[in-house]
Amino acid sequence: MPVEIDIDHVALLARLDLTADERAELKAQLGAILEHAAKVGEVAADDVVPTTSPNPAVNVLRDDVPEPSITHDAAMQNAPAQAGGRFMVPKIAETGS
């Protein structure tokens, strides 16, 4: 059975504008892909430890030695919009009346 998905909710979580056609197509395709992917539920019981990465190292730190990093200008060079050395974006909050 293909999996039923609330495609509008997932698109909202993903911050993705999708056309009506895209939504319909994705709903069908994801349903079919997830039906296949649900096979992972057939094996791997509670006693199996999940693997997050082939390299289990955690808290890897480099030596605490200062190094040069990219310049402010270099960090800004791809900005779609900027002002005064800062990234500029459309308004992020409602303004009071």
Added chain:
Amino acid sequence: MTELCDRTGTDLGAGLASGEFTAVALAESSLARVKAVDERVGAFLTETPQVALERAAELDVYLSTGAPKPDVAGIPIALKDVLTTNGIRTTCGSKILETYVPPYDCTAWTRLSGAGSVLIGKTNCDEFAMGSSNENSAYGPVHNPWDLDTVPGGSSGGSAAAVAAGEVVWALGTDTGGSVRQPAALTGVVGLKPTYGRISRYGLIAFASSLDTVGTFTRSVRDAAVLLVAIAGRDHRDATSLADEPGDYLAGIDRGVKGLRVGVIADAFGEGVQPDVAASVRAAVDRLAALGAEVSEVDLPHAEYALSAYYLIAPSEASSNLARYDGVRYGLREDGDDSIAMMFATRGAGFGPEVKRRIMLGTYALSAGYYEAYYGQAQKVRTLIIQDYAAAFAGVDVLVSPTSPTTAFRIGEKAGDPMAMYLNDIFTIPANLAGVPAISVPCGLDANGLPIGLQLTAPALQEATLFRAAHALESDLGLDLRPPLLAGV
């Protein structure tokens, strides 16, 4: 006619060192080939002829002083366009990064560049490395030099095609689920995916961080070893890069396979595998046995779950990694009344269909209520697959299977069916889930004259074993792998 650019990197390195030709002559040979064929192949998204000739000229001056020559110096190379290059546009095959110019080099290129490598350009690929045919590039498909109506495989299709067509001597790609090995198989070149963490991922624009590896395309196994020596090793900019010292990958390459224990993956020759692919790989295994390898059959009992696990884990990680494309700091920005609307619009306009599909799939698999059933279970399957490899490698030194179930298919043939496309990676995905190294080496041609690849897989950090077995096979088969496209060049 065979030009300089058709020779192997090892051979060219010796020629440069002995003064047989200059680095400029070699770069010109490569650039001339790009000019002659790339309009038809479409391997490159950005060409860097000026940089190439400048670097080559500098190297010639340096070599004229009698200074020692690094193995990779002067060898024309291409980089998949998901690897960052300082000052050179890096698009990931996506509209969302069409004008992105990175302010830093990826570590793999830093090392090669520091050793005098000559960059010819950045290669086409499936958008954000998501695909198995290169048809998901926002900049059009790549054509397989063996038959221009067929795909070169993917996602590193441009790098594979560029090496197959002699546009460069070798190239770097990336392999998250088979994106180096599968296109190598489909274009008749050698494709190496090393152990996870063997090559730094710094500057590899992330798709699925726990699976992504930098890999190599070469026209000989020895060249793959030379290239790996140049780029392998710990990098403090990648916390997942391995501290183990890289091996001497060339030392044992000529040892042959006498006594090597070769395990043939029994299930990898059945349904869905093109008959002449299965036959060619079987015949190559017979050659390994004739050369003295001890051949047996082995099982990876959970391999049948690998594809399902991969298509949950990789999209989950991708949905998180690709959240950074929000139109704020770099890349495309579409107008919106406020910042949130701007982000929705930017992502909707900037990403192509396959990337949207995977972001949606991953977002769903990670969402509240579904996480355990999908992502959590997939991570457990990953553990079972790691255990399968451990059990198999207790009895054998390397595993053999086809690299891809089929040879190159026609452009458009599978484009409308994501599940059919995902099945291309059925034999390559398990090595990514387990983090073990694998190599694809050409083993023959099918009835239509298209290349077939054989995959060898070894335990973590045993790349030297892969090179030894692959080199023995390559030497024994002695295939002529010049694509028909080059007959008229």
